[in-house]
Amino acid sequence: MKSSLTKKAATALSPRKQPRQERSSKVVDRILDAALILTREQGTKTPTTLAIAQRAGLSVGSVYQYFPNKEAILLDLARRWLGAFPEVIAKRIAAPRPTNRDEFQQEVDKLFVDTSRLYLDNATLMPVIEAITGNPDLRPIQNEYDDQIIALYAGWLQHVNPALDDGIASRLGVVMMEVGHVCRLVGLKRDRKAFDLIQDDVKTMWLALVDPYLDLN
Amino acid sequence: MKSSLTKKAATALSPRKQPRQERSSKVVDRILDAALILTREQGTKTPTTLAIAQRAGLSVGSVYQYFPNKEAILLDLARRWLGAFPEVIAKRIAAPRPTNRDEFQQEVDKLFVDTSRLYLDNATLMPVIEAITGNPDLRPIQNEYDDQIIALYAGWLQHVNPALDDGIASRLGVVMMEVGHVCRLVGLKRDRKAFDLIQDDVKTMWLALVDPYLDLN
DNA sequence: AAAAAATGCGACTAATTATTCGCGTTTGTC
């Protein structure tokens, strides 16, 4: 059922046509750039196809040469973020298992630093993510990625403590993701100093959250 | 500038006409009920005026007798929640100041329990809140309430520790609100047992978050 | 350089949906 949604979305949202000449590749870039800028300007309101075309110095028709619909444009931008996130957690799971309390705290810190950096590096994409969150058509696709990320957080927790119950790991994964996400978004809307302070708060909360389930006896 | 937004919104969103006969009061209730049910059914997608009217067994024209526009309907529902939240925190601020670590933890617990209960009591309204969050027209109004709630959380922190710096109190207020809100929403989408577990996580995180700023020396 | 393929265009279509307005009906008042 989940895969059917994916497939349907993939069919409906994949590019209509691959660019074959160099000029058209640049057109695709111009469209994506315009959509990104407009989404940032307009907050959560997703830009119209006409607005995107005009901002890119194109006509609507050209936009539809390479994107089957409006959603596909935003999704193309969003996937840069949605695709990168899982990799970061997966890399942390590949690290050696911590054996004592100190190493454990270091592992939390590494996961924390890596995910935090990801938000900083992709700060310009965040308005797109927020727009997608508020868009009824695109929300389901983001939910799929979210489920994946939750599973990875849970996997990381069980990597750190293999005895951890599945249900608990999953719940903590949800909380880690939600808390991390919302705090990072709030932080990015402020200046760098405020961001850093809020990040410290996230680390404090994460550590307190997972500490009771550490159980390194 | 903020007040001008409020006033403009108030003018544009206040009821067009007060119901003068009993039947019309019931009509208003039917409209609000229909809007609530539809919002819950459709997730974040705000229902259309026609859908609301039909669900309420009315015509579109009747809806516009009492609501100036579609947004006003949702806002009417949302204010039940947005108005109740500040009261709960304000009541906690009115309580006597804790004098030792134990009393402090009890105060955190009371604030936590009271806000948590508010979410449980208003669980049916949450889809409306989520819809408003994702609606570009209504988001600014919610932001005003959010600012108010953040200020109240900050006020509560300074009530507990009067020496706490304004900036720190404000930042912690933001984090408390965001973390509390997102975790409660996630919890409500699961069963009661899962909600309770996530609530414990919130308390753990809140305590860890504010503990360093306690400083009861 | 001629033919073919790819690209670009923008007026047009189609669908959705918020809001209005004049008219018929119900309710309250005298």
Place this chain on the structure above:
DNA sequence: GACAAACGCGAATAATTAGTCGCATTTTTT
């Protein structure tokens, strides 16, 4: 019971916007 006010109605209006299609232009191929 007659009159006015309130109420309820839903077809019509208006605005927005996603997506199409045939034609013009540019690039590539032969």
